[in-house]
Amino acid sequence: AQSVTQLDSQVPVFEEAPVELRCNYSSSVSVYLFWYVQYPNQGLQLLLKYLSGSTLVESINGFEAEFNKSQTSFHLRKPSVHISDTAEYFCAVSDTDKLIFGTGTRLQVFP
């Protein structure tokens, strides 16, 4: 069965600084990878996904993630964060017919 490891439970950062949220998954022949975001008092929503093709995927609000098969990683990055990016971020991997989620990383952006 697939598993996901998010190495950082909390990441504090100042506004306009760069950030990287780490995600590693267990090795498999082929995987689909996802980042979901949960803003305060809201449901989970998809931020970006890797299904196939280009290993670098981007979201509409400036986040990007790179699928690295050799390192079994799918780290999430943003070059300059905003206060509004404060949220819980979950990495997920496909496992047959469902998604397996990591434990989440809380991104706290300070002014």
Place this chain on the structure above:
Amino acid sequence: GAGVSQTPSNKVTEKGKYVELRCDPISGHTALYWYRQSLGQGPEFLIYFQGTGAADDSGLPNDRFFAVRPEGSVSTLKIQRTERGDSAVYLCASSSGPEAGELFFGEGSRLTVL
């Protein structure tokens, strides 16, 4: 509705009681999922429906948990003889199919067992 709807949003019950949680998926979505999220944890898979049938119930923790989707739309998660350890946020998600690659989540039902 436009999104996945879950009711109730909050449920407080006593140990040993029976609880039902309802999920109304996005119209036309054939796949429906239940997850459970405990404090400080990520969503934990419980069960997946494709249409009316439970295609994968490997995540249900024990036989106190049961879910149905009789008409292939609305689903109900049922918990018998609730225990304090059942306290969590129960999340429902739907998609157009497991190959679609994106789950649409509701806001969850927060269950507190006293």
